[in-house]
Amino acid sequence: xxxxxxxxxxxxxxxxxxxxxxxxxxxxxxxxxxxxxxxxxxxxxxxxxxxxxxxxxxxxxxxxxxxxxxxxxxxxxxxxxxxxxxxxxxxxxxxxxxxxxxxxxxxxxxxxxxxxxxxxxxxxxxxxxxxxxxxxxxxxxxxxxxxxxxxxxxxxxxxxxxxxxxxxxxxxxxxxxxxxxxxxxxxxxxxxxxxxxxxxxxxxxxxxxxxxxxxxxxxxx
Numbered sequence: 562x563x564x565x566x567x568x569x570x571x572x573x574x575x576x577x578x579x580x581x582x583x584x585x586x587x588x589x590x591x592x593x594x595x596x597x598x599x600x601x602x603x604x605x606x607x608x609x610x611x612x613x614x615x616x617x618x619x620x621x622x623x624x625x626x627x628x629x630x631x632x633x634x635x636x637x638x639x640x641x642x643x644x645x646x647x648x649x650x651x652x653x654x655x656x657x658x659x660x661x662x663x664x665x666x667x668x669x670x671x672x673x674x675x676x677x678x679x680x681x682x683x684x685x686x687x688x689x690x691x692x693x694x695x696x697x698x699x700x701x702x703x704x705x706x707x708x709x710x711x712x713x714x715x716x717x718x719x720x721x722x723x724x725x726x727x728x729x730x731x732x733x734x735x736x737x738x739x740x741x742x743x744x745x746x747x748x749x750x751x752x753x754x755x756x757x758x759x760x761x762x763x764x765x766x767x768x769x770x771x772x773x774x775x776x777x778x779x780x781x782x
Contacts, residue, residue: 702729716765
């Protein structure tokens with residue numbers, strides 16, 4: 562599992578809140594702490610850069626939020642981020658600087674690092690998306706098992722119990738997810754990996770790989 566630790570997946574210089582990950586080994590360990598982190602960190606944000614909207618919502622003054630978007634707190638929307646037409650942020654979401662949350666995309670209990678793009682009809686729940694990760698149109702993070710059991714991360718014969726009923730996916734820095742793909746609960750994708758369109762992805766996918774529709778994984782060249 563060493564290839565799927567925080568250090569191997571995520572560059573913490575590309576999130577405004579690296580303290581969320583301190584003292585943790587695996588990125589899914591932070592999912593239960595996003596809510597409290599937002600409430601603490603929001604109070605410390607520079608009011609010259611961020612405007613507080615209501616009790617627990619902070620939006621960077623340089624961010625662009627469409628009038629038709631629904632943004633609920635607790636949430637922090639970073640500088641130069643774009644929240645586009647009919648986006649739905651349900652709460653407990655951190656949207657990094659320069660990130661794009663597009664039309665009809667829904668976020669809930671997640672962290673988007675800087676430059677992330679979820680631009681068209683995406684669902685991102687109980688998930689972490691690394692620096693400049695991109696999800697193609699209609700691709701989603703499925704965050705609850707069909708049998709409603711706790712999510713387990715499985716990799717190369719190893720299994721790690723997360724203790725979470727809801728856990729979508731972890732995308733390492735620079736991951737590209739093709740249109741219409743489903744990332745099943747507990748999916749972890751290594752840095753720089755490409756997921757073919759219309760894929761159903763389970764378990765751990767190594768970094769710098771290509772995941773094909775039939776589940777075949779090859780090394781990127």
